[in-house]
Amino acid sequence: MLPIEKFTFGVGDRFAHQAGAQLRAFEQLANDGVEVTPVWNKSNREHTFVGSQPQSVYDAAKTAVEERGWKKPWHIDADHIQLATVDPFLPCSDFFTIDVADSIGKAASADDVNAFVEAHGELIGTLTLDGLSSPLQVSKQDVKRVAQQYLLAVKEAAEIYRYIAAAKGADHVIAEISMDETDNPQTPPELLVILAAIADEKIPVQTIAPKFTGRFNKGVDYVGDLEQFEREFSDDLAVISHAVKTYGLPETLKLSVHSGSDKFSLYPIIRQCLKRTGAGLHLKTAGTTWLEEIIGLAEAGGDGLALAKEIYSYALEHVDEFCAPYASVIDIDKNKLPDADTVNAWSGPRLASAIRHLQDNEHFNPHMRQLLHVSFKVAAKQGSRYTDLLKANETIVAGEVTKNIYDRHLRPLFVGS
Known part of the structure; x- marks a missing residue:
């Protein structure tokens, strides 16, 4: 396998124009004495919406x-x-987020389930693992239930991994398994069973993305019980450490937090857990950079502001269409979305302050921010008009991108206030 670094941070770049501005944030963090590796990410869904190809992500990052x-x-x-x-991702990617959410809950064969349960008697009983908030109580029926729910998904992950490794060579592949886009969170005991199944399939997984309790909505802060998240995150770290020792999984295996952008209330918790345990982390962001582009264009005024307003007006008219693919990761109250006439009367700084994620700003509107987060295809339809404005206002836009990643994400996660 290709060993992953201890701290990695995923950045999305919908239109492949901000890689330099994003990288500048990592340079600034390195100047603080903390090394975090940038991972540029873009899904097939986003490529389809924008009309881009996977190679464009590599090319922008390499430049x-x-x-x-x-x-x-x-x-x-x-x-x-x-x-x-x-x-299409094979020639230009080295990090593969294997998504098996569609197979979770589909029952594996009874023979496979029974064989797994019989092979893993060590999972049954009172499990006292180093670092746990309290021992795990796991019955034979619990193991069987989790196996029924996840064994088929793990087998699918193995099939995908082996296909990738055969095409690229295992030494050129970092494997992540994603189980976060599901209805129900995985508890720490369930994560342990899943990791045992992954080990059985001999997948050299280096990051795993469970679904945590609470809401991880796009582009806004975490909604949920912070104390519960802290227990869950800490226990997951203990489970991973135990699984590495018990099942021979890669020592580099670490938690991955998806939809991790803007989860400001969680960053101090995560930072303290990492400091206490010495664990690594992968945190993935996506549409945050696209929002900073809109903020930069609004601040620039003129044609940039005019286009930002047009994009919002169009998104407002198509709110249901744009929200549908992201229904599980957004919470928008349409009654709190200002009408187009109101927004059209705003100045650039006023519009920017409604979108920029500063929670103590009286003008901040999380409903507008979430709507624009999922409406990037409107900008894609503008073609060169949008990207030409990004180029024309590069200094302002790039400044917003760098500041957002460095000040509001990387420093709180890895340095503190």
Whole structure:
């Protein structure tokens, strides 16, 4: 396998124009004495919406790395791929987020389930693992239930991984398994059973993305019980450490937090857990950079502001269409979305302050922010008009991108206030 670094951070770049600005944030963090590896990610769904190809992500990142003289590691993530969608990502990606959410809950054969349960008697009983908040109580029926729910998904992940490894060579592959896009969170005991199944399939998984309790909505803060999240996150770290020792999984295996952008209330919790345990982390963001582009265009005024307003007006008219694919990761109250006439009367700074994620700003509107987060295809339809405005206002837009990643994400996660 290709060993992953201890701390990695996923950045999306919908239109492949901000790789340099994103990389600048990692340079600034390195100047603080903390090395975090950038991982540029873009899913097949986003490529389809925008009309781009996976190679464009690699090309933009490589150009930024060369122009800025970045000498440290970097990766390209084939985000949320499945067997049917992975081929275009093979030549240009080294990090593969294997998404098996569609197979979770589909029952494996009774023979496979029974064989797994019989092979893993060590999972049954009172499990006292180092670092747990309290012992895990796991019955034979619990193991059987989890196996019935997840064994088929793990077998699918193995099939996808072996296909990728055969095409690229295992030494050129970082494997992540994603189980976060499901209705129900995985508890720490369930995660342990899943990791045992992954080990049985001999997948050298280096990051795993469970679904945590609470809401991880796109582009806004976490909604849920912070104390419960802290227990769950800490226990998951203990489970991973135990699974590495018990099942021979890669020592680099770490938790991955998806939809991790803007989860400001969680960053101090995560940072303290990492400091206490010495564990690694992968945190994935996506549409945050696209939002910073809109904020930058609004701040720039003129044609940039006019287009930002047009994009919002169009998104407002098509709110149900744009929200449907992301229904499980957004919460928008349409009654709190200002009408187009109101927004059209705003100045650039006023519009920017409604979108920019500063929670103590009286103008911040999380409903507008979430709507724009999922409406990037409106900008894609503008073609060169949009990208030409990004180029014309590069200094302002890039400044917003760098500041957002460095000030509001990387520093709180890895340095603290």
